[in-house]
Amino acid sequence: MRGFRKTMGLVAKLIAIIFVTLLLVVFAKPLWNKYIVYPELEKDRTKLWKTYRKPKQFIGNHDFKGVLHSHTYRSHDSRGQLNEILPAARQASLDFIFLADHRISDQDSFPRGIHGMFDGILIESGTESPGAAMMVNPLKATIIDWKKERNQIIREVVGGGGMAFYLHSEENHDWGNADYQGMEIYNIHTDLKDEKNPVSFLINGMVNSGKHRHWSYRELFDEQTKITSLWDSLNNHRKIVGMAAVDAHNNQSIRARYLPDGRVEWVGSNAKTLSITKPGWKEKLLLSKPDVAGWAFKMELDTYFHSFNFVNTHLFGDTLSSRSLKNELVKGHAYVAFESLAQANGFQYFATDANGKLNAILGDSIQASQAYSLQAVSPFPVRFELYRSGKLIDSRDNSYEYKFSPDNKPGNYRIVARITLRGTLLPWVYTNPIYVY
Ligand SMILES: [Zn+2]
Structure with missing residues (x-):
């Protein structure tokens, strides 16, 4: 009996040691980041910001800063509304947003959804095509028939004064097509896909979701050398403009909201409904006063602000209008900047x-x-x-x-x-x- 008890005691100790070791393995790096790495990065960034010197203005045109390829509630995998997007855009000092919502049907009408000038921020509607991803922004009232052949759609959109850019440059595209105007040289989602350990990325994001979230979000960053080489080689044949995509969905989160009938909808990753229930003890404990978008509970990773502040495309232009910005972009009067490191205007x-x-x-x-x-x-x-x-x-x-x-x-x-x-x-x-x- 004593021997048995002793053995059980040893087993319990062993289990405890394994458990604690596992916890240490899982949380060591996130905690190291929280208390050592991120504060040091923060300190260095503050030091860098103090070295800011406004350069002389050589280029006559204004530097407009914005994001391309973002999603809203018009996409199946986002719930983003204007009252979430606008404050985030303001906080990130954006001048423009070119949307690329997922296509809803074969007959795709423009403009639609969030579209226009809102408090000085220009939002242009657009679609991310199915299959080999492409962003089209026709910039006029029209209907795109996605049953048509892809190259014909590009020709029609571009010929009609609109924009057609290849998205997700890690995917296969008809790179030799003569009409598309440019491609992504960086996309946050593309960069996330190559993470070898997405679980540890998520755990780090959860541990560092407060004031260091911009650093934990940046853990996904890898220099996209394969894509920039491809871009360089394409440019040997004709001008292919490089731009950055935020691919913002604001959907890697757990959120809850009250429905008009008093029940609670829990929403998980990719904006999918997890459950709809009558408020129980869990809801009473976790839910508080709804925010502007109606969320009474949220645990988020990729908020609009953190995506909008991650990487921007800057355009040199004279007018903040869709047509003017599009004209400047297709001329390549553009550069890409990782803004959470430092603002690049100038x-x-x-x-x-x-x-x-x-x-x-x-x-x-x-x-x-x-x-x-x-x-x-x-x-x-x-x-x-x-x-x-x-x-x-x-x-x-x-x-x-x-x-x-x-x-x-x-x-x-x-x-x-x-x-x-x-x-x-x-x-x-x-x-x-x-x-x-
Ligand atoms: Zn997208």
Whole structure:
């Protein structure tokens, strides 16, 4: 009997040790992040922000900052409403949002859903096509018939003054198609898909969901070198504009809301209904006063704000209108910036003639004999990297300015700017190329 009790005691101890070890394994990294890594990142970021210097304005046009490829309640996997989207956009200082809601039927009408100017923020409706993902924003009242052949749809949308960009560049596309205008060179969702351990990403996100959420969200970040190489190679044939997608759904969460009949709907990941019940002890304990969107309980990871503040596309333009912004985007007058690291307004990339006069900006084409120098300026000290047709050919460390003479060498010249946090260089800005021919 004593032997049996002793053995049972040992087994219990063993189970306890295994349990505690497991807990340590699961929570060690999130806690290490919470108390060591993220505060250090925060400190370094504050230090970096203090080095902000407003660059001289070389490019005449205004820098409009916004997001492309975002979802709303018009998508089957989002519940996003204007009263959630707008405050988040304001908090992230956005000027525009180009939506790409999932298609609802074969006959897709435009404009629809959230569309227009709201408190100075422009929202343009659009669709993310089924199959090989594509974003279309026709920018006019029309109906797209998705039963038509894909390339014909692209031709019609672009020919009609609209926009057609390939999304999810990790997927197969008809890259040789002659009419699409650009592609994603970064997408938060694409980046999330390559995480080897999504469970530990989620646990880290839960442990660090408070003031460090922007860091826990960024744990998914990997430099998308395969996609940028593809982008470079496509640009050797014709201009393919690079843009960033937030692919915001605000749907990786557990939320609850009261229905008009008094029952409670629990909503889980991908905005799916988990259950509809009469309020019981769980609801009494967890639910409080509903927020503006009606949520009486929420545990969220990818709020609109954190997605809108993650990565932006900046456009140089003179008017905040869908048509004007679209025109600037398809010209490639655009750069991508990871805004939760640092705000990028002020960043510029352009070419000058022998007298130092600006004669082309990012996205433009210019004769080799006319491009005396390529210049970039940054509001923060960065490492400037210059790529010619996909190859790194020059770099400068810890500088606000960068100047390079292409010496009559044709090629597509683009800049990557990296900032340093915790001793690590992080890609911060990707410009579209200047095409020197
Ligand atoms: Zn999407």
